[in-house]
Amino acid sequence: MLGVAHLSKRFDPVQALDDVTLDFPGGTVTALLGENGAGKSTLVRIIDGEHLPDTGQVLLDGQPVGLHSPRDARRHGIRVIPQEPEIVPHVSVAENVYIGALSKGFLFHGASLRKRVEQHIARLGFERMLRPDTLGRDLTPAQRQLVEILRALTTPAKVIAFDEPTSSLSEHEVTALFTLIRRLRDEGLAIIYVSHRLAEIFQIADRIAVLRDGKVAGVVAAQETTERAVVSMMVGRDLTTMFARDHVATTEPVLEVDEVNGISLTVHAGEVVALAGLVGAGRSEFCRALAGDLPIRGGSIKVDGQPVTIKHPWHAIRAGIVYAPEERKAQALLLGRPVRDNIVLAVLNRLRRWRFVRRRDESELARHFVNRLNVRTPTVGQLVSKLSGGNQQKVVLARWLARQPRLLILDEPTRGIDVGAKAEIYQIIAGLARDGMGILVVSSELPEVLGLADRIAVMKDGRVTGVLGRAEASEEAILSLAMGES
Amino acid sequence: QSGKEETPPPGGTDGKVKIYYMQKQGTQDYFLGEAKGAKDKAAALGIELVMVDLGNDTSKTLDAINTAAAQKANGIIIVVPDPSVGPAVVQAAKDKGIHLLTTDDQICVDKPKPADCSPDKIVPRIGFSGTQMGTEVGKKAAELYKAAGWSPAETAIIAAWKQDVTVCTDRVKAALPAFKAAGGPDLKLIEVGTDNTPPDAQTKVAATVTANRAVKNWIVWGCNDENVTGGVTALENAGYKVENIIGVGINGDLACKAWSAGKATGTKASLWLAGHEVGSLAVQSMYDKIKNNKDFEREAYAKTTMVTPDSYKAAGLTC
């Protein structure tokens, strides 16, 4: 039904797509896989009319369609859920869902719109996660993604492309989303599904198309392949282990949190503790409080046995607590600055003589971390906005590793990152634990939580409802604590 | 209402006299002097006086008149930001039944340009018009020019002013005919647009000098002392000696500073306007009208004096 023929697109110096020909039949979920920067989003954006291809065309029912703007794509019944949710901050969820799809004329009526959106939310089973009146700017990343998904349902479509719709969703919402996708497929829509979560792909996809370096590396039926085969198609080699677990947790506490905002938790040196929970469970909030970015109410915090007072991020950093936030672009990266400036941001005070930054030391330090974390960038002078998501995440990691922290807090560290980069980041985390750092990871991806963590603290409504050791941890155990059904 | 209704003429007063004095550019030195004179007189007469600064805003003029009416003022004394607003001012004052007197700039009852107005339609006024000021400046410049004995071929005139301020244009345009009438020759005239501040006048005149290096002697006049001081300073910076410059200012406020400091300057004269007296006389006339129904004079002049470094002290100009 939808097809692309000989698409090429270049962003100097990168050839993002190189003569890509693919088809996406109706009534089928076609998964689009590939490493970071393979060109998946570029393909989806061309289908959306957001990018114009250098050569090639998009075909609908065999006929070429001129797509010059997202407007044209909408007219042809093409909907895209973009990789980064785009939310209008000062209007309600209801209006966000119906953006651009309001009926013409003096018909805007808040209450009826609200009711319609409420019904959509209920139909998808998102009632607990999303209210129609919340303002766009108050939404968490997960809620933003739900809004993007809801948008796709407001207008009748023939083709829907999901670009990593689940990257900040947890199990529960993913299940609801899959029910929806299956229903849409059964209605005969062509579905394009991009994700880095391989387990999901095998649950939902009928066909799998793999891109590598902008070229089609292969198209297979989902039933006829294995995860391993797909991964080797993506990265061009075999990936043996995802999780390297050669570190041993000590009993020496790095972080002791006692009744801070109602939460008590200990992280030991060389230990990886995961915070699990559903969307909005309060994990990020707790981490930001520890990092000095939200007020701390009551309780006490000790780092390496020494009590610390944290009122500003600087206090946390000085005490050895660093925090890599969940929204890379909005909260961590200086997109208009080079990789180097991004890496050294938190250690400038160690790189200066008088107040002058020592250029050479700075570049050397940046290069050191680029090599150590295997950041793929031509030079440390490259603008960080030009890197792919996985490499951007590594830059954020580098910034904090440069501070040699005692406790590293990672909020959704592999959000939107490909398997290869994920494995690398897991290895980096394990390596840091081996060196004796304490690590607190927030993750919504259960396999990641289970694979990484020595202990798992499960949160619900801002409280820790249980702590699971490795032995007792399982997806079921985590979910039952997270949903409060124990 | 269509806006054309007539209101009854002003009634008697309850004994309390309340006068509004509205000035354009109320933050300028001359108008500050005028305001001071008005206030002193009002205090002496024991009446209420409200000063309003209209800036250059013609629209604010009408707001201010309406405010005065709402405040039950008996009389309005006004210096309009632009004469074109005159008929609206006259009409508004008539509507509200308030006595109207103008100072400094003329306005006409039914024409936007006072120059086109038949004399009986000019609103009673106290002060000195832009044309009269320009005439004085031109006369003085001619006198100084003849005394300097410069050759006409090597001399040029710079006229610096903000070209969209009508009264400034009136002043500057009147200077040249007066210069010639007083025996000045036909000289090259360079008109320089400024924003009426010294730094801008200085910049613009400096650029003008660049284009006219051949000129040996300069005559500078303009809308006020700000323009003349700026222009003269630019000439001095460009290497012209004070002997080769004749600056004739208006108002005397900046010229007097240089003279008091004992510095030789190219500003050789300035027309001192005694704003204080204008303000004082205006309030007195309005008081007489309200209290004793004594008619305004059609035109009452206040004292103006052309001052020079030698004469300004004797004339009573202080700074």
Added chain:
Amino acid sequence: MNRVQNLSLIGALAGVLAVFGILNDQYLSLSNLAVIGQAVTIAGLLAVVQTAVIICGGIDISVGSQAGLAAVVSSMVFAWTGDGLANGNAFAAIGVAIVVGAAGGVVNGVIIVYGRVNAIIATLAMLAAYKGIAQLISGGRAQGYLLTNDLFIFIARGSVLGVPAMIWILGIVALLVHLLLKTTDIGRNMYAIGGNAVAARLAGININKYIISVYMLVGAVAALAGIILAARSTAGHPTAGSEGLELKAITAAFLGGCAIAGGKGSIGGTLLAVTLLGALEIGLTVVGVNPFWQNVAQGALLVVAVVIQQRRTGDRAVGLPG
């Protein structure tokens, strides 16, 4: 949030009215309230459309010059169609001025959209350009004489049901823009464009068309303001709108709750803010406060009003407020 903002503006306005009402017994008289209303009309018209353009994520600094240009154009057309000074055709004068204003707005919009020029720079540049054009065509002098015409007299001085005509004009324009913003898909799309242009584009909204149209609206309403300016002052002066009108309009829009980044703001808030500023200005004049103090007082009160507003929302004091 928006409610909090409006409530504190109402509070501030009540405070201003009360204070000056006590200091001066005529301040709260009907005729003085009408004066306040008239005093805010011009700035109010500009602030209303400024709100619309700021909601779309833009800004228009050239409104004052556009009003000045319209003042000159309307008076010149009136003079030409008449006897060279007056007695011309008022409808032609108003029509031509509004068409010229709308065209100027389109030029602004096209420069911003197709020229990819930041809205602040583009309209700053056009502030100078429109002023220059108005000065050029008028030779820097006031043009025409409008008070021979019943329509202009009505605009300048007439009233309906005891309310001055100018205030009716402001009220009608404000109501229309309010309805546009709040009850039509066009208005909701404007909020979306200003809130997140990428989201709006991805949703298939034709952003370019919207931006150009809103600048056209601004130009047309600025022209209307210019015509009123000319009618009030009997003649069109090229610098009529240049006495900081654009700053007043922008100040009112922000004070009324617009966000510089766009996507936020309401006509109600803006009107409250513009009334507050007008009440303050007239109050200070009525009480006879020296104009120098008026500057200080207006600046200080603006700061205090916004600070109180912000304190209410309880933001943390870190970094620059949005």
Added chain:
Amino acid sequence: MNRVQNLSLIGALAGVLAVFGILNDQYLSLSNLAVIGQAVTIAGLLAVVQTAVIICGGIDISVGSQAGLAAVVSSMVFAWTGDGLANGNAFAAIGVAIVVGAAGGVVNGVIIVYGRVNAIIATLAMLAAYKGIAQLISGGRAQGYLLTNDLFIFIARGSVLGVPAMIWILGIVALLVHLLLKTTDIGRNMYAIGGNAVAARLAGININKYIISVYMLVGAVAALAGIILAARSTAGHPTAGSEGLELKAITAAFLGGCAIAGGKGSIGGTLLAVTLLGALEIGLTVVGVNPFWQNVAQGALLVVAVVIQQRRTGDRAVGLPG
């Protein structure tokens, strides 16, 4: 990107110099180049610090009033320490004015950071307030007479190695701010704050301190500009800096490559832009273009320069440019 921007500015500047050089044989003379340099000094100083504050994500519209206040303060101190008009202590005059300027800047910063007031509104309000204060303390009159003092004469007319003293002052200030921005950790942090305030805060940067400090710097440099203004006009006038100086400074900063959202911009670009604007202004005057045309020409050329700049970067014309 930045390089492209600067290259097209250099191109435009070369074009302007060439055109006027052909039209007038004195335009490229050393003495006229000095005139251009002097004409841009005041706006240049303000633009340089405006660049710094825009890089931090702020803006300062009050710079013109601050300069006016400093002009008055310095002349009054000079008069007091002398004979009531002149012959006072120049160092005391300059010192007090700069301290007052820095204090004013701190007030701006505190209002913005702790009052949570949008930088545009806050500094708009203070634009009025500082102007009022300057008028109040001076009674609205020009103060003192500075040209009895060698230092002030030197500032106004002196030169070193054939280059006017004013240009030296601009050069030194620009160089210092440039070094601050490009080579110190302070500058890096400023870019970080403007580029992504959340990231900067999470990286432990004390944003509040930075914002207040940069406004203090702006205040101090604006005061310096005010002192030069006073020296040039022989006396300190309270409205000395108010004739659109802030708009000139902001225009130059944006034209030179600053982004309204912050995190972007350079002193080099700003200086090029301010020189371009100055060369244009002087050129139009030298050639004797009527000031009304100058407005049109300046507006139009500003638009054309930015459009060309943007065309080069090849952005698509959808929505509002950033």
